[in-house]
Amino acid sequence: MQKKFLITTAMEETWKYDQPLLFLGNWCKIYSEKNIWNELNHQTLAYHWDDTKKLQEDYIYLKNLSEKIIKNLAQVLNEIHDEKYSERYWKIYLGHWLNCFIQILFDRWEIIQKAFSENTLSNTIILKINVSEMVPLGIENFIDIIHQDKWNHFIFSKIIETISFKNAINIEYIDDLKNDNYVRVKLHRKNLNRRIIIFLSNIFNPLIKLIRKNEKYLICESYLGKFSEIKLNLSLGLFPLSLSPDQTFLCEPNKELRNKIKLNFEAKNNFEKFLREIMPTLIPMSYLENYKKISTATSKLNWPKKPETIFTSHFINNKTIPAKYTAEKKENGTKLIHGQHGGAYGQCLFHWYEEFERDISDFYLTWGWEDNRDKKLIPFGILKPINIYEKIKKIKKKTKLLFVIRPKERYSATALDSRVRGHQLLEYHQNCLKIARKLNFKIRSENLVIRLHERKYGWCEEKLWSDEFPEITIDKGYKPIIEILKKTKLVVYTYNATGYLELLAANIPVIIFCPTNKNPLREEAIPYFEELKKSKIFHETTESVSEQLNEIWNEIDEWWNKKDVQHVRKKFCQKYAKYDSKKIENLKNIILNTSKTYN
Numbered sequence: 227m228q229k230k231f232l233i234t235t236a237m238e239e240t241w242k243y244d245q246p247l248l249f250l251g252n253w254c255k256i257y258s259e260k261n262i263w264n265e266l267n268h269q270t271l272a273y274h275w276d277d278t279k280k281l282q283e284d285y286i287y288l289k290n291l292s293e294k295i296i297k298n299l300a301q302v303l304n305e306i307h308d309e310k311y312s313e314r315y316w317k318i319y320l321g322h323w324l325n326c327f328i329q330i331l332f333d334r335w336e337i338i339q340k341a342f343s344e345n346t347l348s349n350t351i352i353l354k355i356n357v358s359e360m361v362p363l364g365i366e367n368f369i370d371i372i373h374q375d376k377w378n379h380f381i382f383s384k385i386i387e388t389i390s391f392k393n394a395i396n397i398e399y400i401d402d403l404k405n406d407n408y409v410r411v412k413l414h415r416k417n418l419n420r421r422i423i424i425f426l427s428n429i430f431n432p433l434i435k436l437i438r439k440n441e442k443y444l445i446c447e448s449y450l451g452k453f454s455e456i457k458l459n460l461s462l463g464l465f466p467l468s469l470s471p472d473q474t475f476l477c478e479p480n481k482e483l484r485n486k487i488k489l490n491f492e493a494k495n496n497f498e499k500f501l502r503e504i505m506p507t508l509i510p511m512s513y514l515e516n517y518k519k520i521s522t523a524t525s526k527l528n529w530p531k532k533p534e535t536i537f538t539s540h541f542i543n544n545k546t547i548p549a550k551y552t553a554e555k556k557e558n559g560t561k562l563i564h565g566q567h568g569g570a571y572g573q574c575l576f577h578w579y580e581e582f583e584r585d586i587s588d589f590y591l592t593w594g595w596e597d598n599r600d601k602k603l604i605p606f607g608i609l610k611p612i613n614i615y616e617k618i619k620k621i622k623k624k625t626k627l628l629f630v631i632r633p634k635e636r637y638s639a640t641a642l643d644s645r646v647r648g649h650q651l652l653e654y655h656q657n658c659l660k661i662a663r664k665l666n667f668k669i670r671s672e673n674l675v676i677r678l679h680e681r682k683y684g685w686c687e688e689k690l691w692s693d694e695f696p697e698i699t700i701d702k703g704y705k706p707i708i709e710i711l712k713k714t715k716l717v718v719y720t721y722n723a724t725g726y727l728e729l730l731a732a733n734i735p736v737i738i739f740c741p742t743n744k745n746p747l748r749e750e751a752i753p754y755f756e757e758l759k760k761s762k763i764f765h766e767t768t769e770s771v772s773e774q775l776n777e778i779w780n781e782i783d784e785w786w787n788k789k790d791v792q793h794v795r796k797k798f799c800q801k802y803a804k805y806d807s808k809k810i811e812n813l814k815n816i817i818l819n820t821s822k823t824y825n
Contacts, residue, residue, distance in 0.1 A: 230269070232341065232350040232395065234382040235375040236636075236684070238262070239403050240351040248345055250337055250382065251649040253375075253636035257686035271344075273649040274336045275638075278746055285576050285642050288332055291498070292325050295505075298491040299324070306486055307517055311557060318553035318586050320513050322543045323365050325578060326641050327508070328501065330372060331381065333638045333648075335497045338385045342394055349396045352383040353403065357507060359410055361479045364512035364520075364546040366472065367411060373635035373683055376408035384504060390496045411474065427469055427528075435528035438465050442534045443817055446470055446548070449539035449565055451611035454810060461814050471547045473523055475516045479507075483514055512546045524550045532558065534821040537813075539565030539609060542586070543579065556586075561820045565591040565609050568724035570643060572597075572802060573755075575746040578641035589820055593727065594804035595750075604816065607804035608731050610724070615732035618711050626675050626699075627775065628714045630707075631658060631687060632721040633679030645722060645745045655685060657768050658720050659694060661739065664772035669779055671697040677710060679703040716782050718771065721745075730763075730795055731803040735786040737774065741766045754798050761794045 230248040233241050236256050247268040249255060255263050255270070275281045300316040303309070341347065360380050362368035371377045386392060427434065446468035448455050456466045487506035493499040512520055524547055533555055541548035556562060564587035571580045572595035584590045584600060591606040638648035646654055662670055678687050680703040688700055701710055711717070717736045719726035722745060729736040738758070747755060758764035765771045778785040785791065799805065806812060
């Protein structure tokens with residue numbers, strides 16, 4: 227077998243150009259650098275989670291592993307911080323990070339394992355990295371760094387350096403990168419409205435804190451939209467709006483403090499041994515060095531001190547202080563109502579975020595679907611505001627065909643569900659190009675708009691599309707999608723997410739492309755998607771999407787308004803995007819009834 231030089235990431239200073247190469251994944255091959263890597267003698271490792279059966283088995287294994295570790299970690303952190311909090315408290319506060327971290331490290335471990343077991347590797351280059359640069363400040367910062375090349379190079383390197391692999395490859399170390407684009411702390415852009423609200427909130431903070439101190443309920447990031455959230459708050463006699471804090475506490479890792487983390491869970495394999503060793507090094511500072519500061523910041527929030535009920539759909543997973551606040555209040559008997567956050571919930575074969583949110587909540591509001599095994603589920607209906615689409619529907623002169631493209635990291639960097647991720651996104655982008663390629667040229671050149679997302683992860687989507695189709699319009703994703711929909715006859719959603727559910731609920735023509743062999747569904751969802759498929763709303767092949775678009779382009783309304791198509795749409799929405807005309811009133815009643823069980 228020919229020996230290959232191992233390349234772990236897209237950082238070209240760790241590459242060799244004069245020998246056979248093995249790229250660990252498609253994340254190594256940046257499209258804008260194709261003229262470089264395409265000329266090299268290289269192979270790309272197949273992705274271990276292309277096997278959907280393995281993905282499901284690994285998901286179950288990793289979920290069980292996380293449950294084992296959280297028990298140990300909760301005990302250790304209680305001792306370090308002199309706390310007596312329950313396991314549930316720590317699960318709410320750091321559960322998202324812990325599960326993502328375990329799943330991401332396992333993914334990288336399996337990639338290295340596959341590379342070494344299927345190839346004879348000669349050498350690799352490892353960058354000497356300051357470890358403190360790799361330690362996240364909190365969950366917000368963790369999300370920002372885990373999709374970057376340098377962080378992933380560090381993880382791959384640490385795996386290669388374990389006893390399991392280091393004797394099977396020659397390692398060359400280099401000191402630094404000449405072109406280091408790693409961003410340790412990213413400052414996120416806030417829109418003007420939010421900046422104004424924050425400014426006013428800071429000015430009147432003492433008064434707001436006094437007013438809100440004894441309020442019974444907290445409603446924040448409900449997914450209702452600002453106006454509906456204000457209306458719900460006022461109907462309950464609450465302050466109109468709650469801002470979710472996003473403070474950043476800059477800090478450096480304290481080695482002495484981290485040495486106190488003595489994890490003693492039983493490691494049943496080499497991966498678990500590696501995880502046990504590296505976790506104390508990479509645990510976010512919000513759970514260690516900055517824990518006291520965050521506790522203080524949480525106590526100073528202008529939120530209710532002893533709420534009977536918290537209602538949110540978003541802020542626990544990705545925000546440190548709101549998660550800490552919720553964890554604390556749950557310890558004292560506060561009830562948590564959690565709303566479904568977006569699409570794919572109730573549909574994916576498995577979905578970590580859905581399971582986590584259901585686990586930590588007292589009541590869980592779905593967008594219509596039920597699970598008879600879980601009594602805390604309330605099939606409430608779609609939370610997001612659908613009435614914003616009514617004006618759009620009245621616009622007659624629409625000419626555009628809108629393709630909505632999925633924003634996703636080059637590396638697997640979110641908690642697992644049964645949709646494609648990381649390495650697999652290259653095939654996804656290629657499939658989207660195939661659909662456009664088979665469109666009637668007139669439609670493609672005059673009508674097609676490619677909607678990208680403002681978040682960019684290195685797939686170079688704009689160049690990918692413009693290189694092949696210089697005639698098409700590309701929207702970079704910085705303006706609200708509602709502005710483009712005003713000109714759009716038909717939307718093609720190229721992945722399973724929130725947007726197509728909103729459009730179906732609003733009765734706006736939409737086609738969905740999402741192959742279930744790559745994105746498997748749970749058993750109870752399959753019949754609903756099969757009906758969508760028969761009505762040609764849902765498609766699993768690039769050919770069927772293109773054929774449908776070419777066939778109906780001049781008579782979209784006639785197709786969409788067919789009795790059988792509308793019947794299937796309404797049936798699907800009743801299950802997954804149910805519209806509730808009395809949404810605020812019904813939410814108010816749920817919150818009041820939940821509050822009666824407060825202890």
